[in-house]
Amino acid sequence: MIFFGTKAVGKTIETGSFECPSCNQSTVYKHEQVNKYFTLYFIPLIPLGDLGKQITCTNCNSSFVPNTILNHIESKDAVNSITKKKRNCPLFK
Ligand SMILES: [Zn+2]
Numbered sequence: 001m002i003f004f005g006t007k008a009v010g011k012t013i014e015t016g017s018f019e020c021p022s023c024n025q026s027t028v029y030k031h032e033q034v035n036k037y038f039t040l041y042f043i044p045l046i047p048l049g050d051l052g053k054q055i056t057c058t059n060c061n062s063s064f065v066p067n068t069i070l071n072h073i074e075s076k077d078a079v080n081s082i083t084k085k086k087r088n089c090p091l092f093k
Contacts, residue, residue: 002040008051009044010034018055018069022062030056031066 010032018029034051037044055064 003042004038004040006048007037007039007042007044008034009037010054010056013053015058020057020059020062021064021069022057023060025059027057027059029069030058032056 010030011034012030012032014031016029016031017026019026020029032054034054036048036051038046038048053066055066055069056062057064
């Protein structure tokens, strides 16, 4: 009997740190490219297509849409830089 099918396989593009919305921990994320593969005996052999990218929390293994999480990280940095600017402003001394 031949076992074949398809499977989604994630490949890590980059890693970084973020505050996970699921487990509320400051932890490491994996930015993954997910591809659909044709599998034979559960071994991914032939790439069938691009399923998109995802952010996976290494602490709780929750997956997120990259845009929402990465925007969240960038906006958080932007808020921090604005806060720092305000602190340096003479009016706030
Ligand atoms: Zn998490």
